[in-house]
Amino acid sequence: MARKDLLELARLDRGEIDRILDQAVPFKELFTRSVKKVPALKGKSVLMLFYEPSTRTHSSFEVAAKRLSADVTNFDVPHSSVVKGESVRETVETLQAMRTDYIVVRHGRSGLPEMIARQTKASVINAGDGAHAHPTQGLLDAFTLKEVFPEPERKKVLIVGDVLHSRVARSTTNIFLRLGVEVAFLGPGSLLPKHGAEQVKRFTDYATAMAWGPDVVYLLRVQMERQDVQFFPSLREYHRVYGVTTQRLRELDDKGIWLMHPGPVNRGVELCDEAMDYHRSLINRQVENGIAVRMSVLYSLKPGGEE
Amino acid sequence: MSRFLDAEAIEAGVQALARAIRERVGEAPVALVGIRSRGDEVAERVCRVLAEEDADLLYGTLDISLYRDDYEHLHENPQLQGSEIDFEIEGAHIILVDDVLFTGRTTRAALDALCDYGRPARIELAVLIDRGHREMPIQPDYVGIHLETERRDHVYVLLEGTDGEDKVEVRPA
Numbered sequence: 001m002a003r004k005d006l007l008e009l010a011r012l013d014r015g016e017i018d019r020i021l022d023q024a025v026p027f028k029e030l031f032t033r034s035v036k037k038v039p040a041l042k043g044k045s046v047l048m049l050f051y052e053p054s055t056r057t058h059s060s061f062e063v064a065a066k067r068l069s070a071d072v073t074n075f076d077v078p079h080s081s082v083v084k085g086e087s088v089r090e091t092v093e094t095l096q097a098m099r100t101d102y103i104v105v106r107h108g109r110s111g112l113p114e115m116i117a118r119q120t121k122a123s124v125i126n127a128g129d130g131a132h133a134h135p136t137q138g139l140l141d142a143f144t145l146k147e148v149f150p151e152p153e154r155k156k157v158l159i160v161g162d163v164l165h166s167r168v169a170r171s172t173t174n175i176f177l178r179l180g181v182e183v184a185f186l187g188p189g190s191l192l193p194k195h196g197a198e199q200v201k202r203f204t205d206y207a208t209a210m211a212w213g214p215d216v217v218y219l220l221r222v223q224m225e226r227q228d229v230q231f232f233p234s235l236r237e238y239h240r241v242y243g244v245t246t247q248r249l250r251e252l253d254d255k256g257i258w259l260m261h262p263g264p265v266n267r268g269v270e271l272c273d274e275a276m277d278y279h280r281s282l283i284n285r286q287v288e289n290g291i292a293v294r295m296s297v298l299y300s301l302k303p304g305g306e307e
Numbered sequence: 308m309s310r311f312l313d314a315e316a317i318e319a320g321v322q323a324l325a326r327a328i329r330e331r332v333g334e335a336p337v338a339l340v341g342i343r344s345r346g347d348e349v350a351e352r353v354c355r356v357l358a359e360e361d362a363d364l365l366y367g368t369l370d371i372s373l374y375r376d377d378y379e380h381l382h383e384n385p386q387l388q389g390s391e392i393d394f395e396i397e398g399a400h401i402i403l404v405d406d407v408l409f410t411g412r413t414t415r416a417a418l419d420a421l422c423d424y425g426r427p428a429r430i431e432l433a434v435l436i437d438r439g440h441r442e443m444p445i446q447p448d449y450v451g452i453h454l455e456t457e458r459r460d461h462v463y464v465l466l467e468g469t470d471g472e473d474k475v476e477v478r479p480a
Contacts, residue, residue: 002383019386026370026389035423038373040384068373299373299384 002302005117005124008133009174017175020296021143027299028292030067040299041070047100049075049091049116050127051107056263056287057127057136061104064294073100088112092119101303105129123301131165137262138171140293142179144286145216148258153180157260158209160242161220161270162191168262169220173200184212187242206242210251216282217252218260219244219270235269243268244275258282312452312475317466320435320451321349325356327449328402328433338365339433341404342417343388348468349435349451350404367392369403374416396425402449406464408434411445436475438462 003016012020030036046065050058065072075095088107095103102123105113110132117124128134142152149155157176163169163185176183177197184201185192186209192202203209222238239245244252244259249272252259259281265271275281312320328337341350347368354366369392372385403417414432421430433449438456456462459480467473 023387026387029389033423034425038423039419040373040375040378299387302383 002300004302004304005113005126006135006297006301007114007117007124007126009135009138009171009178012135014178016300017139017142017178020139020293020300021146023299024139024143024289024292024296027067027295028289031288031292037067037069039069041065041068041101044068044070044101044303045099046070046072046102046104046298047075047095047098047122048072049077049095049103049105051077051105051112052128054106054128056290057106057134060287060290061125061127061136061294064291064298065102065104067291068295068298070102070298073098088116089119092116095122096120102298102301121304123303125297125301128167131167132170134167134171136290136294136297137168138175139297140286140290141172141218141260141262142175143293144260144282144289145176145181146179147285147289148282149215152176154182155216156182156184156212156214157216157218158184158186158203158212158214159218159220160186160209161222163187163220164191164193165223166220172218173197184209184214206248210255214257216258216260217244221262221264222266222269224266235266239269239272242270244271246272246274249275249278252280253278256280260286263287308479310477312454314467314473316452317435317473317475321352322356324349324433324435324449324451325353327451328353329357329360331449332400332402336363336365336400338367338394338399338401339404340367340369340392340401340421342413343368343370343390345464345466345469346403346405348466349406349433351468353404353433365394365399367394369417369420371413371416371420374420376412376416390420392424396421396427398426398428400429400431401427402431402433404433404435406434406466407436407438407462408432408445408447408450409438409440409462411441411443414445415443436462436464 062072100122104125104127105116106127107129110130113124113126113129126133126135145152159169173183186203189204259278261283339350339354341347354364357364368390370388370390372387431448434447435451436454437447437450438454440458456477461478463476465472465474
């Protein structure tokens with residue numbers, strides 16, 4: 001029986017994860033055809049419910065849904081009655097009346113997508129809730145990693161930045177560990193989680209972390225609009241201590257290390273300008289793969305089914 | 308009571324299909340595109356027969372899972388296998404190959420899928436087994452075996468390369 005919602009990766013079993021990743025391969029192959037669209041979700045409707053700004057995830061889901069021939073409606077939150085004080089529950093009741101088949105939700109509050117999922121027959125996909133989860137990011141990162149390392153067991157990924165407040169770090173770490181990847185964190189001590197997976201090493205110093213021998217350096221985005229800024233002395237300081245500087249880029253190149261970042265990149269903060277053209281950067285591939293993986297997610301969920 | 312076709316009958320069907328295709332296909336290169344799963348194996352076997360005679364053939368496979376018309380009736384969407392078409396579809400002479408032709412719905416889906424790769428000059432249909440009972444205006448150009456069945460019979464096809472043996476079972480509902 002197919003799953004109704006995708007709320008967090010921890011709830012998927014290994015078989016479900018493998019299936020989503022495996023099916024993303026034929027979806028990606030479609031991108032080279034003259035017609036990139038397939039009729040699998042013809043007549044279905046996808047509602048984009050974004051309470052937080054997002055360009056990448058939003059457009060990635062929108063392209064994915066359209067390539068499956070679904071109709072996409074943007075519930076434009078700032079202009080909707082949310083500003084008039086309508087509660088999320090009332091909004092969902094309205095949406096339910098619209099008989100939408102899939103709802104893609106992003107919200108600053110952890111657990112909100114789940115609340116919506118319980119109230120509606122539509123399939124709900126969590127596109128990021130607070131610091132909790134961002135499951136499709138984890139899936140697309142895993143898919144991208146597996147393209148480079150088809151056998152990812154015991155490969156080493158160093159995740160750099162504000163791990164504590166990052167839902168990307170949470171979801172990506174979850175899936176990487178389940179694929180047998182070794183994960184370590186690098187960041188200011190105050191921004192590394194105290195609890196969580198024991199096998200994850202925690203570094204506060206760049207040189208020590210590099211001595212661990214990562215195959216991939218995964219840079220988290222510094223969230224200017226969120227809480228991060230107050231934890232760092234300055235952006236220039238962050239770049240100096242944790243960023244990929246020109247000098248460190250050469251080290252990555254010498255050691256054959258791959259680079260990942262969920263985007264959008266803050267140039268001069270996480271990455272220096274030259275790193276944007278680094279030949280082992282997977283950042284653009286993450287974007288392309290995000291569409292294929294989200295198509296695979298939409299295709300694998302069944303609205304109205306049982307969780 | 309079930310009825311069966313054995314390996315010999317199936318091989319004879321493949322040979323008949325290859326013969327029919329050879330007779331009607333002229334000089335221009337032809338592409339056999341097998342519908343997954345099992346249509347691809349039939350196409351491959353026909354290709355093998357014709358290759359012995361140096362026929363100029365291209366081969367591809369087509370997964371029609373994303374083009375079905377019955378998602379509403381499925382608990383789970385079909386597992387995708389992917390298509391492999393490594394030649395230019397535009398202007399090609401294509402023979403779609405399937406194991407069994409029944410309602411014609413799979414062929415309808417395959418035509419849609421194929422046309423999303425480009426605009427072929429011509430598409431024909433070859434089937435190992437035609438069991439009748441069409442629900443769409445679709446007829447085969449080449450048939451290996453004509454099989455009399457009731458509408459509600461189940462026809463199970465096993466093929467050597469996919470299932471380890473050649474066998475067809477017609478089981479009454």
